[in-house]
Amino acid sequence: MDMGDFSNPFDLFESLFEGMGGMGGMGGRASRNRAVDGQDEYYNIVLNFKEAVFGVEKEIEITRLESCGTCDGSGAKPGTKPSKCSTCGGQGQVVSSARTPLGVFQQVMTCSSCGGTGETFSPCNTCSGDGRVRRTKRISLKVPAGVDAGSRLRVRSEGNAGRRGGSPGDLFVIIEVMSDPVLKRDDTNILYTCKVSYIDAILGTTIKVPTVDGMVDLKIPAGTQPSTTLVMAKKGVPVLSKRNMRGDQLVRVQVEIPKRLSSEEKKLIEELADLSKGKTATSRR
Ligand SMILES: [Zn+2]
Ligand SMILES: [Zn+2]
Structure with missing residues (x-):
C-alpha cells in the first residue's frame, strides 16, 4: 500500500x-x-x-x-x-484594597467585567x-x-x-x-508459535504459517530442536517512516511428543531405542 x-x-x-x-x-x-x-x-x-x-x-x-x-x-x-469598560476605565485591571491587622494591602487584579481587555x-x-x-x-x-x-x-x-x-x-x-488471536506484536517483529510433531521435527517438513501477508510456507529443517525460533525475514511490521524496511516474523517451534502410541508405533520406537543403544555402544568402542 x-x-x-x-x-x-x-x-x-x-x-x-x-x-x-x-x-x-x-x-x-x-x-x-x-x-x-x-x-x-x-x-x-x-x-x-x-x-x-x-x-x-x-x-x-x-x-x-x-x-x-x-x-x-x-x-x-x-x-x-x-466601548471602554466602565469597571476598569479601559485599563483591564482593577486595584482592590484589603484591610488587615498589618495594614491596608492593595492588590492588582484582572478586571472581571471585561476579562482584562479593557473593552465591553x-x-x-x-x-x-x-x-x-x-x-x-x-x-x-x-x-x-x-x-x-x-x-x-x-x-x-x-x-x-x-x-x-x-x-x-x-x-x-x-x-x-486491537490484538490478533494468533499473531503477537513486539515492536517491528511479529511473534508466532507453531506446533510440529516430533517426527516432523526430526525429518523436517514444510508448514503453512499465518502472517500479515497471508499464509506463507515455512520450512522446518530436519533436526529442529524444541523451542527453536525460526526467522521469516521481512514478514514483520514496516518500520515507521522508513519505506521498504520491515521487521521479521519470529516463529517459535513447539515440538509435540505423543502421549499415547499404538502398539505398532511403540514397537518401532523400541526398535529405534535399541538401534540408538547399539550406536552408543559402537561409538564408545
Ligand atoms: Zn474592565
Ligand atoms: Zn459570534
Whole structure:
C-alpha cells in the first residue's frame, strides 16, 4: 500500500510529552487585547492489527471550537462597537484594597467585567461573546504503516480555534490497537508459535504459517530442536517512516511428543531405542 508522504500535515510523535504544552491561554494573564491560542484537541482511534501494521486512511469526526461566522470571531454582536469598560476605565485591571491587622494591602487584579481587555461589547448571539462555536467536522486521517498502541498522530491546526487572532491548536490522534488471536506484536517483529510433531521435527517438513501477508510456507529443517525460533525475514511490521524496511516474523517451534502410541508405533520406537543403544555402544568402542 502506498502511504505517500505523511510528514505533512501529519507528524508522528514518538515522545510522550511533546505537544502536551499547548494549553493555549490556560492560566495566562489576559492582558489587553492579547491573542489567545486555541487549545489542542485529542481524539482516540481504535485500529485492528493489520491496519496498524500497514497503515490506513480513515474518516473521523471531531468536535472542536471554530471561529464564529456571525461575528467573524470578534465575539461582538455585528453592527455594534466595543466601548471602554466602565469597571476598569479601559485599563483591564482593577486595584482592590484589603484591610488587615498589618495594614491596608492593595492588590492588582484582572478586571472581571471585561476579562482584562479593557473593552465591553454587546455579545454576539451565536457564540455568546466567545467568538468561537463548537462544531463537528469530518477529516480524512492518513495513518502511516507501522504505528503501534500509544502512537500519536499530530494534525496541525485542526484543534480548537484561538481567540482574538490567536493561532489554532493541534489535533492529536491517540492510537489503540486491537490484538490478533494468533499473531503477537513486539515492536517491528511479529511473534508466532507453531506446533510440529516430533517426527516432523526430526525429518523436517514444510508448514503453512499465518502472517500479515497471508499464509506463507515455512520450512522446518530436519533436526529442529524444541523451542527453536525460526526467522521469516521481512514478514514483520514496516518500520515507521522508513519505506521498504520491515521487521521479521519470529516463529517459535513447539515440538509435540505423543502421549499415547499404538502398539505398532511403540514397537518401532523400541526398535529405534535399541538401534540408538547399539550406536552408543559402537561409538564408545
Ligand atoms: Zn459570534
Ligand atoms: Zn474592565
